[in-house]
C-alpha cells in the first residue's frame with residue numbers, strides 16, 4: 001500500500017522531499033572516511049581487510065586476469081549475450097549522437113581562438129554487486145567512455161561470496177571494451193581508484209551507481225579525481241491518467257522498489273479509482289516477488305501516492321521531486337513531456353516501462369538521484385571528455401591590441417603581466 005499525501009499539504013510534501021534529499025548521515029560519512037584513509041595509507045592490505053569484512057571473502061589478489069575473464073565470460077548464457085549485443089547496438093546508436101567536436105574561430109587577421117574536445121586518459125567505472133548483479137550497468141558505463149575515446153577503462157565490482165567474477169559481468173565487460181577489471185567494491189574500491197594501490201593505478205574520474213557507501217565515497221574523493229554525479233538508490237515516479245492499466249503501473253513501481261530498501265516508488269495520478277486499483281495490484285504482485293522483503297521495506301520507507309486535479313498539477317509535483325526516472329502513462333505523453341523540467345530520464349506512454357531503458361532501449365540508466373536531476377544529467381559521452389581552449393595572436397595582432405592588455409594588467413597591479421606584453425611591442 002502506498003502512503004497518500006494530499007498535494008495541497010505542502011508541509012507533508014516538503015517532509016517527503018527532504019527525506020529523499022537528506023545529506024548522507026554523519027555515521028556513514030565517518031565510516032567511509034575511515035575506509036578512505038586506511039586505503040590511502042595501507043593500500044592493498046586495507047583492500048584485503050575490508051573485502052573480507054564486507055564481502056566475506058579473503059582475496060589474496062583482486063586483479064582479474066585475462067584467462068579468468070575469458071573463462072567466466074564463456075559460461076554466460078548465449079541468449080543473454082545476444083540480448084546484450086542488441087542492447088549494446090542501441091546504446092551506441094543513442095550515444096554516438098552525443099559526440100562533440102571542437103571549433104576554431106578566426107576572429108580577425110592573425111587572431112585565432114579555438115576549443116579542443118579531448119577524451120579523459122583513464123576512468124574508473126563502478127559496477128554494483130551487493131544485492132544484485134548489474135551487467136547492464138557495465139554497458140551503460142563503458143560504452144559512452146569508449147565512444148568518447150577513453151583508452152583506459154578500469155572496472156571495479158564486488159567479488160562474489162566465492163571470490164569469483166560473475167560470468168554475466170565478465171561477458172558484458174568484454175562486449176563493452178573494459179580494459180582492466182578488479183574484484184573490489186564499496187568505499188574501499190572507490191579509494192583504490194582515487195588514490196591508487198600496489199595493484200590498481202589511480203584514475204582521473206570515477207563514474208557509476210552504487211549504494212550509500214559508494215555514493216559517500218565518491219563525494220569524498222571528489223577533487224582528487226572527478227566524479228560523474230551522485231547516482232544512489234533508484235527512484236521511479238509514475239504519472240498516470242484514468243486510462244492507465246493499474247497492473248502496469250504497479251509492476252513498474254515494483255520494478256524499482258526491488259533494487260534497495262532505500263529505493264523510492266511514487267504514483268502521481270488524476271484518478272483516485274486508479275490509485276485504489278494500483279494498491280490492490282501492489283499487494284497481489286508483491287506477494288510473488290522473490291525480492292519481496294526489499295520491496296516491502298522500500299514501499300514502507302518511500303512508497304507514496306499523490307492524487308491531483310489535473311495532469312499539469314501532476315507534472316508540477318514531479319518537477320518538485322525531480323525523480324531519477326519519470327514515466328508518463330498518459331494518452332498524450334509527448335504533449336506532457338514539454339511541461340517536464342526536472343527528471344533524469346522520461347519514459348513515454350503506456351508501453352514504455354522503465355525496464356526498457358534500464359536494459360535495452362539505448363538511453364543511459366546511470367542517472368542522478370535524490371532530487372539532483374534539478375542540476376545533473378544522465379551519464380553520457382560528455383561525462384568522459386574535457387575541453388581545452390587555445391589562442392593565437394600574430395605579431396601584428398599583439399602590436400594592435402597590446403596597449404589594452406597592458407592597461408588591464410596595470411589596473412590589477414600585475415606589472416609582470418604588463419611587461420610580458422611590453423617586451424613584444426615595437427615602440
Ligand SMILES: NC(=O)c1ccc[n+]([C@@H]2O[C@H](COP(=O)([O-])OP(=O)(O)OC[C@H]3O[C@@H](n4cnc5c(N)ncnc54)[C@H](O)[C@@H]3O)[C@@H](O)[C@H]2O)c1
Nearest residue numbers: 128129130131158185186209210211231233234259366367
Ligand atoms: N542511480 C543509478 O543509476 C543506479 C543504477 C543501478 C543501480 N543503482 C543502485 O545501486 C545500488 C547497488 O547497491 P548494492 O548494495 O546492491 O551494491 P554496491 O556494489 O553498491 O554495494 C556493495 C558494497 O557495499 C559495501 N558495504 C555494504 N555494507 C556495508 C557497510 N555496512 N559498511 C561499509 N560498506 C558496506 C561493501 O563493500 C559491498 O561490496 C542500489 O541502491 C541500486 O538502486 C543505481
Ligand SMILES: N[C@H](CO)Cc1c[nH]c[nH+]1
Nearest residue numbers: 134136137234235358365
Ligand atoms: N534502475 C536502475 C537505475 O536506477 C538501473 C538498473 C540496472 N538493472 C536494472 N535496473
Ligand SMILES: [Zn+2]
Nearest residue numbers: 234255256358
Ligand atoms: Zn532498475
